Amino acid sequence: MNRFLLSPFAKPLLLAACLLPCAFLIYAATADQLGANPAEALVRSTGDWTLRFLCLVLAVTPLRVQAGLPSLARFRRMLGLLVYFYVLLHLLCYSWFDMGFELQDIARDITKRPFILVGFAAFVLLTPLAATSFNRAIRWLRASRWQVLHRLVYGVAVLGVLHFFWMRASKNNLAEVMVYAGILGILLAWRLWRRLTVRRA
Amino acid sequence: MRSYDSCCNKDRIMLIKSRNDGFIHPVASEITPQGIYTQRRELIRLMATGAAGAALATWAMRDARAQTMTARPGKLTALVAAKSTVSGATTVEKVTEYKDAAGYNNFYEFGTDKSDPARNAHTLQTSPWTVAIEGLVKKPGNYALEDLTKLSAQEERIYRLRCVEGWSMVIPWVGYSLSELIKKVEPLSSAKYVEFVTLADRKTMPYVSTHVLDWPYVEGLRMDEAMHPLTLLTFGMYGEILPKQNGAPLRLVVPWKYGFKSGKSLVKIRFTDKEPMTAWHQAAPQEYGFYSNVNPNVDHPRWSQARERRIGEDGLFSQKRKTLMFNGYEAQVGQLYAGMDLKKYY
Numbered sequence: 001m002n003r004f005l006l007s008p009f010a011k012p013l014l015l016a017a018c019l020l021p022c023a024f025l026i027y028a029a030t031a032d033q034l035g036a037n038p039a040e041a042l043v044r045s046t047g048d049w050t051l052r053f054l055c056l057v058l059a060v061t062p063l064r065v066q067a068g069l070p071s072l073a074r075f076r077r078m079l080g081l082l083v084y085f086y087v088l089l090h091l092l093c094y095s096w097f098d099m100g101f102e103l104q105d106i107a108r109d110i111t112k113r114p115f116i117l118v119g120f121a122a123f124v125l126l127t128p129l130a131a132t133s134f135n136r137a138i139r140w141l142r143a144s145r146w147q148v149l150h151r152l153v154y155g156v157a158v159l160g161v162l163h164f165f166w167m168r169a170s171k172n173n174l175a176e177v178m179v180y181a182g183i184l185g186i187l188l189a190w191r192l193w194r195r196l197t198v199r200r201a
Numbered sequence: 202m203r204s205y206d207s208c209c210n211k212d213r214i215m216l217i218k219s220r221n222d223g224f225i226h227p228v229a230s231e232i233t234p235q236g237i238y239t240q241r242r243e244l245i246r247l248m249a250t251g252a253a254g255a256a257l258a259t260w261a262m263r264d265a266r267a268q269t270m271t272a273r274p275g276k277l278t279a280l281v282a283a284k285s286t287v288s289g290a291t292t293v294e295k296v297t298e299y300k301d302a303a304g305y306n307n308f309y310e311f312g313t314d315k316s317d318p319a320r321n322a323h324t325l326q327t328s329p330w331t332v333a334i335e336g337l338v339k340k341p342g343n344y345a346l347e348d349l350t351k352l353s354a355q356e357e358r359i360y361r362l363r364c365v366e367g368w369s370m371v372i373p374w375v376g377y378s379l380s381e382l383i384k385k386v387e388p389l390s391s392a393k394y395v396e397f398v399t400l401a402d403r404k405t406m407p408y409v410s411t412h413v414l415d416w417p418y419v420e421g422l423r424m425d426e427a428m429h430p431l432t433l434l435t436f437g438m439y440g441e442i443l444p445k446q447n448g449a450p451l452r453l454v455v456p457w458k459y460g461f462k463s464g465k466s467l468v469k470i471r472f473t474d475k476e477p478m479t480a481w482h483q484a485a486p487q488e489y490g491f492y493s494n495v496n497p498n499v500d501h502p503r504w505s506q507a508r509e510r511r512i513g514e515d516g517l518f519s520q521k522r523k524t525l526m527f528n529g530y531e532a533q534v535g536q537l538y539a540g541m542d543l544k545k546y547y
Contacts, residue, residue: 035304035315036304036513037305037368039510040368040510097517113502166503167503169485172412172413173313
C-alpha cells in the first residue's frame with residue numbers, strides 16, 4: 001500500500017479521479033443531462049463536492065496516523081486545493097446562474113441571508129489557505145505559524161455544514177446534512193482526542 | 202432542405218424532410234388534431250343529411266377554439282376540454298414541455314428530490330377515489346371522482362406556475378372553477394375558509410413514514426379566494442388526466458399563489474370558520490405564511506423572490522426573468538387583497 005502511494009503515478013491518478021466530478025458536470029451541462037433545472041443542479045452538486053473533498057482532506061491525517069500510512073501526507077495539499085477548486089466552482093455557479101453576475105445583488109444577498117453569509121465566510125476563510133499552499137509560502141510564514149493559519153480549515157468545516165444545514169432547514173429532511181456533520185464531527189473529534197491524550201502522555 | 206420543392210410552394214422552406222422515410226412532416230402546430238379531424242368528418246356527414254345549417258356556426262366556433270388547444274403527449278387517458286373564457290385563464294406564453302412538467306415535481310409524499318415523484322408515484326391508487334366534503338356546509342358527504350369530473354364542463358386553463366423555490370412553468374391544466382363545486386355543496390354563511398386535505402397513505406406513499414412534514418399535507422384558502430374563478434379544481438393537464446406525480450386524480454391549482462398552495466391528490470375539502478393551519482406554515486412559520494401570494498417584493502428569508510427561472514426556456518446563461526406581482530394575475534385577483542399589508546400577510 002505504502003509503495004503504491006509513493007509511486008510517481010499515484011498523484012496524477014488521484015488528481016484525475018478528483019477532477020472527474022467536474023468533468024462530468026461540464027459534460028452533463030453541455031449535453032443537457034442535468035434535468036429540468038440545470039442551474040440548480042450545478043449549484044447544488046458543486047456544493048456537495050466541496051463538502052465531500054473537505055471530508056477527504058480532513059480524513060488524511062487521522063487515516064495516516066491510525067492506519068500507519070505516512071505516505072498519505074503527500075496528498076493532503078492537493079486535496080486541500082481541490083476543496084478550493086470546487087468551492088470556487090460553487091461560488092461561480094451561484095454568482096453566474098443564480099445571480100446573473102449582478103455584483104450588487106450578490107452583495108445584498110450575502111449581507112441579507114445568514115445561510116449565504118456563512119457559506120461566503122467559509123470561502124473567504126479558505127482563500128488564505130489556498131494562497132499559502134506552496135512551499136515558499138510555508139518557509140516564509142515559518143512552519144509553526146503556517147500550521148496555526150491552516151487550522152482555519154476546522155472553522156471552515158463547521159461553517160460549511162452550517163451552510164448546508166440552513167439550506168435544508170425547515171424541511172425536516174436533514175439525513176444528508178447529518179451524514180456530513182457526522183463525518184466531519186468524527187474527524188474533528190479525533191483531533192481533539194489526540195491533542196488531549198498526546199499532551200497527557 | 203429544398204430538394205423536394207418541385208411541386209411545393211418554394212417559400213415554405215420550414216418543412217422538414219425526414220432522412221429515413223422520405224416523408225415530409227409539417228410542424229407540429231400544423232397537424233390536425235384527431236378531435237378536429239373527426240369533427241370535420243361529422244360535419245361532412247351532417248352536410249350530407251342536410252342538417253348542416255345550424256351545426257356550421259357552432260362547428261366554426263369550436264374549430265377556432267380548439268386550434269389553440271395544447272397537443273396531447275399521448276401518455277394517459279384523454280380528458281376533453283373546451284378553452285376557458287375566464288379572464289386571465291389562457292396565457293399565450295410558451296407552454297412548458299410535458300416531460301419537464303411531469304418530471305420535475307415537488308410532491309414530498311413520494312420523495313424530496315424533484316425527480317422522485319415521477320419515479321415513485323406509480324404506486325398511488327387513484328381508483329376508486331372519493332372526496333369528503335365536510336364542515337360548515339349544507340350538503341356534506343363523500344363525492345365519487347366520477348361525479349366530480351362530470352359536475353361541471355371541463356375547461357383548458359393555461360396558467361403560469363411559480364414555485365416558491367424560484368422556478369416557473371406554463372402548464373395547460375384541465376378542470377373547472379372550484380366555485381362550481383362550492384356552489385353545489387352550499388357552504389353556510391359562517392364558513393370563512395376552505396381547508397384542503399391531501400392523501401397520506403403509508404402503504405403507497407413512501408415518504409409519509411418520514412418526518413419531512415406533518416402528514417397529511419393540508420392547505421387552505423380564504424372563501425373569496427376559493428370562490429375566485431381562476432381557482433381551478435384540476436383533473437388533467439395537456440389534454441389528458443393528471444399523471445400521478447402531478448397530483449392525480451384531482452388537485453387544486455391557484456395560479457397567483459406559490460405552487461405549494463395547490464394541494465395534490467385531494468381527499469377532503471372542509472369548510473371552516475377558522476384559518477386552517479397549513480402544512481408548510483406549521484413546519485416553518487417564519488418562511489411560509491397562510492397567504493403565500495406570489496410577490497416579487499417580499500423575499501423568502503433564504504432567497505430573493507424578485508426573479509424566476511422558466512424551466513426549459515431560460516437557458517443556463519440567460520438572466521432570470523422578473524417575477525410578476527400575483528404571478529401576473531394582479532388584474533384578476535388584486536382586489537381580493539385591497540388594503541392588506543402583504544408583507545405582514547405573506
